[in-house]
Amino acid sequence: MLGPRLARLIVTVVxxxxxxxYVLAAPFRTGDAPRAVGTVVVTxxxxxxxxxWVLPGAARFRGVALATAQALLACLDVLVFGTSVGILAFAAGPLLLASYALPAAAVLAGGVVVAVLRFPDAAAATDAAITPVLGALVVYGLVRLADRVADLAAARPALTMAAVAQERLRIATELNTGIGRGLDAITAGSRRALDDPAELDEVLRVARRSLADARAAAADFRSRSLAPEATAARxxxxxxxxEAEVRTDHEEPLGSAGALLATVLREAVTAVVRQxxxxxxxxxxxxxDGQVRLRVSNDGPPTAARGEEGLAAAAERVEAAGGTLTTGLGADGRFTVEATIAATPRPVSVPDPTAYGLSVTLLAVVVAGFCVKGLLHVPWDAGLPVAVLGMALLAVLQLRWTADxxxxxxxxxxxxxxxxxLVPVLWFGTAWLGAAGFLAGTFLVALPIRxxxxxxxxxxxxxxxxxxxxxxxxxxIVNYTVSVLxxxxxxxxLVRLARLVRDLRAAGAELARAATVQERLRAARDLHDLLGHSLAAMLLKCELARRLAGADPARAEAELTEVVAMAERARADLRAASGAGEPELSLEIEAESARSVLTAAGVETRVDLGHGPLPAPSATVLSAVLREAVTNVLRxxxxxxxxIVTTNEAGLVTLTVDNDGLDPRARREPPGSGIGNLTTRLAAVGGSLTARADGDGGFRLQARLRPDTVVDGVPNAG
Incomplete structure (x- = not known):
């Protein structure tokens, strides 16, 4: 992945x-060629x-042996070849990375001793002693930040799965508490009704409530995301x-805010279509700024105003939630409906929120250390208080670029x-030359590389x-010049790695939110397409059994027995909707169930299945299509x-459901979510769906897919 690779590249370059x-300073510091060569080789x-400690492919070499060898090499470089004690950072840093704090402190303490022995001047000795400490912190911090970047990148899939699992648990708890208990009550009541038909009234009451709960839950799960509603509106x-133009610039999920705005969008678009x-x-x-805005505009005459019943009710709900809804002509002369509401807090977050703070803190320590190094060489009578103030201001300006x-x-x-x-060099001389290094960092951070x-x-x-x-x-001259770089x-x-950590956290949170939205939409589709159909069929069967209880007890008993079987299948549908299991349906069984339910409703039904054997994923998708088609016929x-007809021509399986119950004079209403759900299901496996009236009172729903291209419910690219 780009993030971890970029992080390791940055650390390697630094x-x-x-x-x-230390390599460039070797010829000037040692004074003779052999020692200079030794310095270069050891460095x-x-x-x-x-x-x-940086490259993952070399991780097997990490440990006490490597850290010890690095400490010995650094000591050799300082004591034998006369290299600056700053090189001890290359020994203390790895010891800190290996969690050997006391040995690292001992190495740095040795650097202090060497600095004192080399420089009789206190300021120069202190300057030299600070250098390996800052260097060790930089080595430790850069490597740790690169590790955090890699960890965050690797954690994104796990985070996404955790977010989905959390959402599934919430959905399962919610559904089992309401609908699950309702299914249990329907099963138990239907069995009691086999002996006492008077129990049917209670079964019917529970079935109606469970069906209403399932539809309400599906609508709630779906409405919490505004993007799917925008797609349905298109x-x-x-x-x-x-002609529709849709532009979305908001983060999902929106929660209750999304539900309200989805209602506004639905009513506004319905008004445009009716007009x-x-x-x-x-x-x-x-x-x-924490506000979500929805704007729907059209070029029709401004007759669909806020007085529309549905839009007026939506406006009341938005205003009750603290939002605003306005209608009228916009600046472009188009009639506009605009709603604004506060965004709902999003619960999904990425772990390890301290990584960004660690990088900023480390940078602050490094900046402070470099400032102290410079101030050590400014005498009091040369304007030390002014120099302190100037360095403090520089540090503040430097850290300002680390903000979001x-x-x-x-x-x-x-x-x-x-x-x-640059200018204070005129007063403070070499003590101020190090400030140009911070300026170089700002150039790299704040400006394009070119x-x-x-x-x-x-x-x-x-x-x-x-x-x-x-x-x-x-x-x-060489030292100061190279030190700037x-x-x-x-x-x-430090700043770039901090931003990488921040961006990866944001990307991970966005990925988790998107997965949560998709899981919620999947649950809504399964509730609507699978469980909703089962509950509607059970309700119809229970009503039929109640009517037949006195006239034909044997037939009533058969209907109740089928209700019990349907309730067991509905339990499996509920598990699938809550993510506890994958639905696996048989098209043949669904066709017979459709015939039974439609016949019970007084609809003469013909079933002609010519599709042949189907893989389970294809059969499940087409069964869901058939369920929705039958539900629409009934509702x-x-x-x-x-x-109900299926065919298989040259590997293309077609399911067609025709009915003659459409009134051509009826006012056109916006479609429900069922057709959109099925379109999504078929598109996910490379299929297609059409649903249209024939103009003579008939309606045809037709689904097509190629079973040989579907593997485990997804298209097979091979």
Whole structure:
């Protein structure tokens, strides 16, 4: 993945820059070629061995043996070849990574002793002693942050699954508490009714309540997400010959806010379709500052105003929740319905929220350390209080770039930091030269690389020129010049890794939210398509049994026996809807069940199955289509005849359901969620669905798919 690879690349580049400081300084520090070569060789070995803590492929080399070898190499570099004690960071950092805090402290303490022995001046000794401490923190922090980036990237799938599992548990608890108990009561009551028909009244009451609960739960799960409602609205507008434009810019799930806005969208689009004069309709959503806004505009005459009964009721609900709903002509002359409501808090979050804070804290410590190093060389009589104030301001400006949002006036802040980094050199001399390193880090953090890189080069050149102007020798010129780049890379690395952690957390949370939305929509589809049909069929059978109880007891008993069997199947449907099991349906059994239910409702039914053997995933999808088709016949038509036909031609299986119960004079109503659910199910396996009236009172629903391309419920690309 890009995130972990980029993080490791950043760490590698920063560590390489650190090593280069000591390699370039070797000829000036040692004074003879053999010691210079020794310094270069040992420093390169330290750098290469340090990569074992960075690269995952070298993880097997990590441990006490490697940390000990690195400590010995660093001590050899300092004591034998005369390298700066700063190289001890390459030993103390790995010891901290290996959780050996006391040995790391001992190494750093040894660095303090060497610094005191090398520099009789207290300020110079303190400066030298601070360097390995800061370096060890940088090594430790960069590697740990790269590990956090990798951990967050690897945790995203697990986080997504955990979010889905949590949502399934919530759904299962909710459904089992209401509908599950209702199914148990229907089963027990139907069995009692076999001996006492008077029990049927209670069974019917429970069946009606359970069906209402299932439909309400499906509507609730679906309405918590606004995007699916926008998709359904687009389909409705297209069916009415209205050009639709949908632009969504909000995060899902929206929860109760989504349910309210979905109601507004549904009523607004229904009003546009009923009006019948619009040719274009735009649907827009936006989320800003904790508020979600929905805007529906069309180019028809402004007759569908807030007085529409459904829209007025939706407005009352929005206003009761603290939102606003307005209607009228917009600035573009189009009639507009606009609703705004506070976004519901989203419960999904990514673990390890401290990683970003760790990076900012580490950067603050490093910045403070570098400031102290510079201030050590400013005498009190040379304006130390002013220098402290200037360094503090520089630190604040530097840390400002680590915030989630850039400064309000970024270029003004950048210009101020540039002046504050360079101009004080005129007063404080070499003590202020290190400030250019922070400026280089800001260039890399705040500007595109094509702009920042040349500015870093310019800062290095300016530092080299100022060092020479201050009559410093070649070694100091090289050191100060290269240090600008190293410090800039350290700042860039810490800030960039911090942002990587933040972005991965945000991406992981978004992925988990999306998975939660999809799980909720899946539950809504299963409730509507599977359980809703079963409960409707049971209700119809119970009513038929009650009517037949006196006239034909044997037939009533047969209907009740079938109700008990349906309740058992509905239990399986409930488990599938709550995510506890995958539904697996037989098209042949569903066709016979459809014939039984339609016949009980007085609909003459013909079943002609010519599809042949089907794989379970294909049979399940087509069975769900058949269930919805039968439910629509029972709920939305006055059919007297219905035909259920399947064919298999050249591997293309077609399910067709025709009925003659559509009144061509009836006012067109917006479709329910069932057709949209089935379209989604078939599209997921590469199939298609059509549903249309024939103009003569008939209605045909037709589904097509190729079973040989469906494997475990998904299209087979092979």
């Amino acid at each position: 560590l390489a820059a650190f090593a280069c400081v 390169v070995l330290l750098f290469v061995s340090l990569l074992a 389909a409705l507008l297209a069916a009415a010959g209205i 019948g004069t619009a040719t274009r309709c735009a649907i827009e959503t936006a989320e800003r 949002a850039p400064p309000r006036h970024p270029y003004a802040v950048l210009a101020g930091q540039t002046l504050l980094s 702009v920042g890189a040349p500015l870093v080069a310019a800062a290095m050149a300016a530092t080299g020129a100022m060092t020479a102007a201050l009559s410093q020798g070649p070694a100091r 190293v410090t800039g890379l350290v700042v860039y690395g 939305h038509s006055a059919a007297r005849h219905c035909a």
